Amino acid sequence: xxxxxxxxxxxLCQISWRLPSDLSQIPGLQQQIMDLLxxxxxxxxxxxxxxxxxxxxxxxxxxxxxxxxxxxxxxVALGLQDDCVWIRVCDExxxxxxxxxxxxxxxxxxxxxxxxxILLMRHFMDHVEYRDQGxxxxxxxxxxxxxxxxxxxxxxxxxAE
Amino acid sequence: MSAGAAPKRRRLEVExxxxxxxxxxxxxxxxxEANVQVIGEQLFSLVDNHGRKNLLxxxxxxxxxxxxxxxKLVTLNKxxxxxxxxxALCNIAHKEIFDIFVITGLKRLFNIYRDxxxxxxxx
Numbered sequence: 001x002x003x004x005x006x007x008x009x010x011x012l013c014q015i016s017w018r019l020p021s022d023l024s025q026i027p028g029l030q031q032q033i034m035d036l037l038x039x040x041x042x043x044x045x046x047x048x049x050x051x052x053x054x055x056x057x058x059x060x061x062x063x064x065x066x067x068x069x070x071x072x073x074x075x076v077a078l079g080l081q082d083d084c085v086w087i088r089v090c091d092e093x094x095x096x097x098x099x100x101x102x103x104x105x106x107x108x109x110x111x112x113x114x115x116x117x118i119l120l121m122r123h124f125m126d127h128v129e130y131r132d133q134g135x136x137x138x139x140x141x142x143x144x145x146x147x148x149x150x151x152x153x154x155x156x157x158x159x160a161e
Numbered sequence: 162m163s164a165g166a167a168p169k170r171r172r173l174e175v176e177x178x179x180x181x182x183x184x185x186x187x188x189x190x191x192x193x194e195a196n197v198q199v200i201g202e203q204l205f206s207l208v209d210n211h212g213r214k215n216l217l218x219x220x221x222x223x224x225x226x227x228x229x230x231x232x233k234l235v236t237l238n239k240x241x242x243x244x245x246x247x248x249a250l251c252n253i254a255h256k257e258i259f260d261i262f263v264i265t266g267l268k269r270l271f272n273i274y275r276d277x278x279x280x281x282x283x284x
Contacts, residue, residue, distance in 0.1 A: 027193065030193075049257075052227060052257075055194060055227050056227060059194050059227070104265060105264075105266035106266075110267065110269065110270045111235055111238075113233075114232050116228035116232075117227070117228040119228075119264065120265070123260075
């Protein structure tokens, strides 16, 4: 999948953010991204999926990765391509092994209050891949970026990393 | 949350119907990380401080939620059970919201009904 091998190189546009580990930062980030996707004609279904996966990934990075430490940051990048949207979220934590996360749908785990975020990310995105020992997650959702989006793509100014 | 967090205004509309407490989310179409904490506290308070034990939550206005809110529902479910009561959900209007309960397996844990009439009859 091109989005995984060289996501930035093929993107119509790419935007990035650097956020402190503060959950109150998430709504503003989501608002910017939803405004962009709405402007580009993405469906409500796609926007719901991307919004949810983004929030789960960023919240995990802030809470479990950076342990909400104010001096640690979360880097978020979003790219639009012809056939997909990709999101990359990186934290500064110790990393983790996603294969060791208990299955939240198992009968014995149903009453646990947490541990469902990765499951939802995997459901609502077409591809979820952890890198850098769990400190980076790359998610891809296949969805057509409309004609209008392609025409406008170069008017979106990516924020310098 | 930052110092500028939203004040703790009521996020719930609460109506007692017999021995069932019917709860609507006021303007909280958005059950995200940013406001799930205060909504969770207000839900828990119904059981812990106001003695309610049979809760029926109306999801008709809920357009978005994350796993953080699911965690609050799991905890609320335990609280009402410990109080000898029951938690039920109804009027899940958005397919994606219903899907979240199916995907996570929580449809098996929670009592989910089509509408409030059906739910009220179950108590």
